[in-house]
Amino acid sequence: GENVEQHPSTLSVQEGDSAVIKCTYSDSASNYFPWYKQELGKRPQLIIDIRSNVGEKKDQRIAVTLNKTAKHFSLHITETQPEDSAVYFCAATPKETSYDKVIFGPGTSLSVIP
């Protein structure tokens, strides 16, 4: 089955700096890669996603890149703000069945220091 790895597990940046989180996946048939932000005790919130036919996607301060050949994808947050502090999860959707289940990475705890 699909296996998603994520690095780093923790990340501290100064306010205004950029943050980069990297993920790898194992199933070359995976075709959808969402990123979620989860605050303590809350539900995951989708912040950006990318499909396998696209190499890069940007939404204001957030961007995601995908390298299908290497099975890598990354999240880039620019001009970080304290409210960006949370746990971020990458995920992949293996095309095993028509159910399109989402497999989560282990998460990255991001701290933005004012």
Place this chain on the structure above:
Amino acid sequence: GAVVSQHPSWVICKSGTSVKIECRSLDFQATTMFWYRQFPKQSLMLMATSNEGSKATYEQGVEKDKFLINHASLTLSTLTVTSAHPEDSSFYICSARQRSYNEQFFGPGTRLTVL
């Protein structure tokens, strides 16, 4: 956007009892619902996938007789933790998606504590 609710938001029960958690899609028809479990400071682990009107598909290592899932309608799925034990204490989160759409919408989660 699409809204998913869960009930209850938290529950405390005695060891050996059963607990039912409801997941509802409030403004869309959810052809597929997913149940996750999340232990403190860990990721979301998929437990099972359910499609309306059919049996749930459980992930490897998840006991289907212990975690009963019912998806009786396009807006409701339930997870019943049977004979709960302290090690079942966790944060249980459901998500729902519409047919032909990748995005899943998550419920707010249910904090289960088994004494």
